[in-house]
Amino acid sequence: MRQTSFAAMQCSLARSLEMVGDWWSPLILRDLALGPRRFDELAVDLGISRNLLATRLEGLAVDGIVTRLRYLDHPPRYRYQLTQAGVDLVPVLMALTAWGDRWATPDDGPPIRYRHRTCGHVFTPTVCCSSCAEAVSSESVHVLPGPGGRPGPGTMLTGEFIGARLMNGDEVDTKR
Amino acid sequence: MRQTSFAAMQCSLARSLEMVGDWWSPLILRDLALGPRRFDELAVDLGISRNLLATRLEGLAVDGIVTRLRYLDHPPRYRYQLTQAGVDLVPVLMALTAWGDRWATPDDGPPIRYRHRTCGHVFTPTVCCSSCAEAVSSESVHVLPGPGGRPGPGTMLTGEFIGARLMNGDEVDTKR
């Protein structure tokens, strides 16, 4: 089979997915952000098979998202830690979690909540405009071609649709 | 084998991943947000195999993220469209794309850029606090247990680490 690699795609989403888009990786990163740091903790918490966990951690380390730290020499004991790239990814995972709180219907309300230290409030992670700090929706965004944009594997046609175009189309109706 | 289902996990991230966390799904949603809407357009643009595309689209439709619309009766022609859940997910994908722009090192700069209609600026999608609109980082967030939180598959230990705790630990160093 060989799962198709997204690495060659001229698309930052595809490249992100190549690094953290597989089954388990985001949950491993969630755990590293929330507390579990050691191999066995991760394995027990997630219920992931140990060989897969080993493979994933190695991949994440190669991609510079986690580091493997030896915190004890005798016996050798390791701890996995998020790098800056990993830390930067946490808010994105929080946003996806917030989406799940809304659309994946948890049985008894959200399993965890976030409080913002600087303002003190319990909040919902929201994707905002870096310029005006307003929440963005797909309707309020124009997509523009960037310097790295060109047709290629994974983006054969998208370019034709882009160009000062309203994201999510002109003839859109979002009825369910 | 059966790939482990995340659906039963008491974690909104896991439930989100159950719906959109598999190989290709996020790219399919990207395409639906950017332009391609028809089966063949998606297949050609992504280079995904046609049977997988059919399976994914059906799954996304079952989960209420896309709808299949017949826009022509003779011959029968269909178009796939994001539902409100799908539209709500787009900003999250944008945030992940922005992460990729930063950490997945595109060769020639970002393939696409976003402009915010309401303020007119080209911007970086940023995850912010819904209360104070400041950008959140994992260091500025406390994690609190929510009503739906309890140990279970996929979250056996995380609960022990949570409780008015600083996300990403107390003894964290984020050196690379």
Add this chain to the structure above:
DNA sequence: CTACTCAGTTGATCTATTGAACTCACATTG
């Protein structure tokens, strides 16, 4: 009448995921 498009199915092949058992070094306990 033939070729082409859209929207998928079907089937053979191959690989990633799973679950469980195994290794190996060190530590702890009775």
Add this chain to the structure above:
DNA sequence: CAATGTGAGTTCAATAGATCAACTGAGTAG
């Protein structure tokens, strides 16, 4: 000091998913 336990994986058989490529079938264009 023998027996058990813990951390951090590795090895292995079985199987569900992914891939590629060819096929179907309705309709339309030339």
